[in-house]
Amino acid sequence: MRETADRIRKDSIWMSTRAGTGHLGPALSLAEILAVLYKGIMRYDPQNPGWPKRDRFILSKGHGCLALYSILSQAGFFERKLLEEFCSKYDTMLPGHPEMKLPGVEANTGSLGHGIALGMGMALAARIDGRDSRVFVVTGDGELQEGSNWEAAMTAAHHRLDNLIVIVDRNKLQLGDFTENISQLEPLADKWKSFGWGVRVVDGHNIEELLSTFKQVPFVCGKPSAVIASTIKGKGLKAAENKIEWHYKVLTRQQYEELKNELSLEELGHE
Amino acid sequence: MSEMKKSTRTSFAEALVKVGQENLKVVAVAADSASRYGDFVKKFPERSFNVGIAEQTMIGVAAGLALSGKIPVVTSYANFLTFRAIEQVRVDIATGGMNVKLIGTDTGFSSAWLGFTHLALEDMAAVRAVPNIAIIDPADAAEAYKATEAIFEYKGPVYMRLRGRKEEPLLPVAENNFEIGKGQILTKGGDVVIIACGGAVYDSLKAEEVLQSKGIHATVVNMSTIRPLDEELLMKLTSFIKHIVTVEHHNITGGLGSAVAEFSGGKRA
Numbered sequence: 001m002r003e004t005a006d007r008i009r010k011d012s013i014w015m016s017t018r019a020g021t022g023h024l025g026p027a028l029s030l031a032e033i034l035a036v037l038y039k040g041i042m043r044y045d046p047q048n049p050g051w052p053k054r055d056r057f058i059l060s061k062g063h064g065c066l067a068l069y070s071i072l073s074q075a076g077f078f079e080r081k082l083l084e085e086f087c088s089k090y091d092t093m094l095p096g097h098p099e100m101k102l103p104g105v106e107a108n109t110g111s112l113g114h115g116i117a118l119g120m121g122m123a124l125a126a127r128i129d130g131r132d133s134r135v136f137v138v139t140g141d142g143e144l145q146e147g148s149n150w151e152a153a154m155t156a157a158h159h160r161l162d163n164l165i166v167i168v169d170r171n172k173l174q175l176g177d178f179t180e181n182i183s184q185l186e187p188l189a190d191k192w193k194s195f196g197w198g199v200r201v202v203d204g205h206n207i208e209e210l211l212s213t214f215k216q217v218p219f220v221c222g223k224p225s226a227v228i229a230s231t232i233k234g235k236g237l238k239a240a241e242n243k244i245e246w247h248y249k250v251l252t253r254q255q256y257e258e259l260k261n262e263l264s265l266e267e268l269g270h271e
Numbered sequence: 272m273s274e275m276k277k278s279t280r281t282s283f284a285e286a287l288v289k290v291g292q293e294n295l296k297v298v299a300v301a302a303d304s305a306s307r308y309g310d311f312v313k314k315f316p317e318r319s320f321n322v323g324i325a326e327q328t329m330i331g332v333a334a335g336l337a338l339s340g341k342i343p344v345v346t347s348y349a350n351f352l353t354f355r356a357i358e359q360v361r362v363d364i365a366t367g368g369m370n371v372k373l374i375g376t377d378t379g380f381s382s383a384w385l386g387f388t389h390l391a392l393e394d395m396a397a398v399r400a401v402p403n404i405a406i407i408d409p410a411d412a413a414e415a416y417k418a419t420e421a422i423f424e425y426k427g428p429v430y431m432r433l434r435g436r437k438e439e440p441l442l443p444v445a446e447n448n449f450e451i452g453k454g455q456i457l458t459k460g461g462d463v464v465i466i467a468c469g470g471a472v473y474d475s476l477k478a479e480e481v482l483q484s485k486g487i488h489a490t491v492v493n494m495s496t497i498r499p500l501d502e503e504l505l506m507k508l509t510s511f512i513k514h515i516v517t518v519e520h521h522n523i524t525g526g527l528g529s530a531v532a533e534f535s536g537g538k539r540a
Contacts, residue, residue: 052340100367107338111362117328118363121300121335121343124320128298128341148359151325155332159320 001207004074005035009236010263011070011083015094016250019087022096025246026140027066029171029204029231034071036210037136046076049103055133056106056122060115061140061169062097063248068105069094077104113146115139116166120156123164123224134163134217142174145183150195153224157196162218165225166197169204171233175247192226204229237263276438277412280376283433284309286419287344291315294423296342302329307346307376326356333371334363342370342423348382349375349391349432357397364428365401372422373398373430378408379470379520381434391432395497396525398430405451406497408432408469408519408527413445414495421451434470442472444493454501460488463514466505468494468527471518478518497527505534 008031016022038044042055059068066086073080078093086094093102097110107118119137126133139149156164170188172179179185192199198219202209210229217225233247234240237259240249251259288310291297299308301321312319322328326347333343345352352375353360364371378391398404407422407429409415415433422429429451447455457472458479467475472493479489490512494501509515515535517528 107334108362108366111358113327114331114359114363117331117359118335118338120328121332121337122339123335124298124332125336125339125341128317129339148327148331151322151328152331155322155325155328158323 001032001035001039001211004039004071005031005207007074008034008067008070011073012066013237013251013256013263015066015069015083015086017253017256018084020250021087022066022250023063023248024066024237024250025173025234025240025243026061026064026169026171028235028237028240029169029233030064030067030138031236032205032207032210033138033167033169033229033231034067036207036214038071038075040211041214042136044075046104049077052129053131053133056119056135058107058115058119058135058137059098059109060137061112061143062109064138064140064169065094065096065098068098069102072102072104075104078102112140112143113148116149116152116156119164119166120152120159120161123156123161124159126163127161132163134165136165136167138167138169140174141168141170141172141185141188142179142182144168144185144188153192153195153197156224160222161224162220162222165214165217165227167227167229169231170228171231173233173242173244173247177244189228192228196223197226198223199226199228201228201230204231205235275441277441278436278438279409279412279415279433280307280436281309282412282415283374283419284311286416287311288314290420290423291318294342296340297423298336298341298343300329300333300336300343300345302326302345302347302351304347307374326351327359330356330359331363334359334367334369337369337371342372344372344374346374346376348389349378349394350389353391353394353397353430357401360398360404361401365403368403368427370426371428373404373428374433375430376433377435378432379434381437381470381520392522393525394432395521395527396529399498399525399530404428404430405499406430406432407451407495408497409495410444410469410472410493411439411442413441414449417445417449418495421449425451432469439470440473442476444472449495452496452499452501454496454504455493456490456504457493458489458491460490461512462488463516464490464492464508464512465516465518466492466494466527466531467518468497470520475518494527497530500530500534502534505531509535
């Protein structure tokens with residue numbers, strides 16, 4: 001899983017540098033979360049992406065898709081060669097926000113505040129069909145300022161959807177500033193608890209902690225689960241870590257060449 | 272016109288129970304609007320959900336259900352369903368072509384006593400601005416019943432407009448078989464063609480009687496599907512009738528009139 005997370009970072013940096021665009025900071029904070037979900041927790045079959053009994057994953061913070069594209073390729077949903085297509089043309093399979101035309105993408109996302117309700121629908125369908133599928137939704141923390149999330153949070157708890165797990169990528173930064181400077185989210189864990197969710201706060205870069213936490217869902221029988229994962233935006237790229245401007249910024253080709261050694265990028269065999 | 276009267280909303284609820292009995296994939300998602308589903312909720316509680324006064328969540332949940340193979344039906348006041356949740360309708364329903372049936376009620380002035388917030392005079396404009404969604408406005412309760420059956424046979428997103436609880440006369444449309452995308456000629460006359468949808472079909476038939484008494488002969492068309500528009504029929508009619516009037520319980524911008532004007536403009540171009 002460590003290697004998988006590292007590769008997510010390297011792929012994200014490489015894809016965004018190559019394309020000259022992309023939300024790099026929000027992808028880098030997700031690396032361990034996605035590595036643990038796809039390599040240690042979720043059930044899926046890349047040969048049969050529509051397998052009804054699979055667990056579902058929704059990247060509600062669709063702008064973090066660099067990391068999603070990397071993990072889906074690593075999980076075998078498509079050839080790694082396809083990563084070269086990121087934002088490369090008008091009708092690319094890998095646009096700047098994920099679309100269902102790409103195998104493994106369960107929902108079109110990019111407009112914030114949609115993922116939890118979509119996940120609820122999938123969780124309800126599993127209940128109707130008597131499937132033990134679970135639905136994992138990753139939201140950004142700034143994204144939680146969209147009121148639709150709290151509509152859905154209230155309703156999911158009311159319907160006792162304990163097959164729904166929301167992971168908040170709590171990197172404390174949004175496009176314009178730190179979340180707490182824009183519209184205060186804290187006390188965030190208390191908010192989820194008061195909405196009727198089982199809640200854990202974890203280190204979102206600690207693989208062991210993430211793994212053991214996800215293995216314990218649902219935290220409370222009959223309640224949906226919220227995992228608040230404390231992360232660092234831009235994690236792994238020193239220049240980008242915890243920097244506001246790296247929400248939507250990428251390396252130049254020259255910076256990429258200079259950083260190759262620091263990031264062990266050459267071992268990927270990209271370019 | 273028949274003395275029989277019935278509300279389109281009641282008719283929809285009756286048809287929904289029948290559809291729900293035959294098709295176990297049909298799931299109802301309400302936003303505190305469960306009464307609109309009639310007996311469906313009582314008969315199929317395991318397939319009925321209420322998300323509370325939360326239209327955005329209602330649409331999102333419906334999309335999630337559709338992504339798992341269900342055929343969700345949602346209903347609310349047309350204005351709230353469309354405007355409150357238009358972003359979810361666009362992103363979650365339209366772009367992916369989700370098999371979700373959106374039922375907007377209390378369209379036009381049918382709940383005028385509730386004030387302007389509850390009027391739906393721009394709902395079609397909102398949905399027409401979004402791609403992929405079929406739009407249906409049944410003329411009367413009998414057509415609403417047939418249309419309800421038809422939209423569940425149709426694969427893809429549909430927006431159907433219904434009116435309030437008020438009983439309305441049954442019109443001479445039932446004998447024509449309802450088909451999504453097909454208009455119906457109700458009267459034939461060579462002087463003017465009146466194209467109407469929804470409750471305005473009744474108004475148009477009344478107008479035709481008045482015109483008749485003045486020696487003007489009108490073709491009245493029930494254009495209950497606004498999208499896809501019956502272009503074949505329009506082409507035929509406009510080839511020999513010069514004057515076209517459209518009538519609808521909707522703002523002049525973005526509804527049936529706009530759809531016909533866009534078609535006519537395109538044809539000329």
